[in-house]
Amino acid sequence: MVRINNIRIMELLEPDFFGGVLNHNLAVVERGPSGGLMLIDTGLPGYLETIEEYLKSWGFSIEDVSDVVVTHWHHDHAGNASEIRKLSGAKVYAHYLETSYLLDPPTYQISYAEVTERLKVPEEDFKRTMRRINDLKYDPVIVDVTLRGGEDLAGFKVIHVPGHTPGHIALYNGEDLVVGDAMRGIGGEPTPPLEFFSWDYELSLASFRKLSSIPAKVIVPFHGEVIQKW
Ligand SMILES: [Zn+2]
Ligand SMILES: [Zn+2]
Numbered sequence: 046m047v048r049i050n051n052i053r054i055m056e057l058l059e060p061d062f063f064g065g066v067l068n069h070n071l072a073v074v075e076r077g078p079s080g081g082l083m084l085i086d087t088g089l090p091g092y093l094e095t096i097e098e099y100l101k102s103w104g105f106s107i108e109d110v111s112d113v114v115v116t117h118w119h120h121d122h123a124g125n126a127s128e129i130r131k132l133s134g135a136k137v138y139a140h141y142l143e144t145s146y147l148l149d150p151p152t153y154q155i156s157y158a159e160v161t162e163r164l165k166v167p168e169e170d171f172k173r174t175m176r177r178i179n180d181l182k183y184d185p186v187i188v189d190v191t192l193r194g195g196e197d198l199a200g201f202k203v204i205h206v207p208g209h210t211p212g213h214i215a216l217y218n219g220e221d222l223v224v225g226d227a228m229r230g231i232g233g234e235p236t237p238p239l240e241f242f243s244w245d246y247e248l249s250l251a252s253f254r255k256l257s258s259i260p261a262k263v264i265v266p267f268h269g270e271v272i273q274k275w
Contacts (some may be wrong), residue, residue: 056076057101064170070165087125115139116225117210118146127184136189142212147186159241208249222261228267
């Protein structure tokens with residue numbers, strides 16, 4: 046666990062992601078708009094127990110979560126949002142352009158050719174990963190508070206950064222920038238999203254540039270390493 050400023054990070058690991066291991070950084074802010082914990086993104090379906098263990102190790106339980114922000118509809122971000130909402134009564138926040146995907150997530154249409162342009166992966170591993178991610182299911186996520194960008198959530202400003210998905214959002218409190226998949230932290234460097242997982246890659250690059258221009262001290266990407274600038 047890393048704790049930076051007011052953000053705690055729980056790192057979950059997704060094995061067998063195109064032949065490698067993909068990490069997921071769930072950010073937890075101690076005081077959300079409703080007074081309890083604010084969880085930013087929720088991990089893959091099936092990881093609820095790991096989330097509960099992390100919370101317990103910090104002296105909290107799932108009932109202490111009062112606000113859940115979902116940066117976008119992808120399964121590694123929205124996978125436990127519905128269950129956490131049911132267990133804790135937390136409010137769920139997402140951009141209005143994500144709400145229909147969150148209720149009925151589509152399958153991922155990705156070809157081997159697109160992937161091998163970016164990643165060296167044997168076809169076997171590609172097929173196994175695609176089967177696995179397209180078998181993932183999460184309970185429909187009901188969004189309690191729809192966002193457009195510009196709102197304030199416990200001192201974090203909501204920034205609409207479309208491209209990876211239509212309604213992707215990031216959060217910034219003047220120091221800490223939580224970016225979801227709009228930026229990756231590969232080797233500790235800000236890196237644009239993966240092209241083959243992005244809805245509109247050109248738009249995602251424009252959003253990446255917008256986020257890069259923000260004078261944040263800490264950037265928390267969902268995948269890769271937390272980026273600290275001194
Ligand atoms: Zn994503
Ligand atoms: Zn992701």
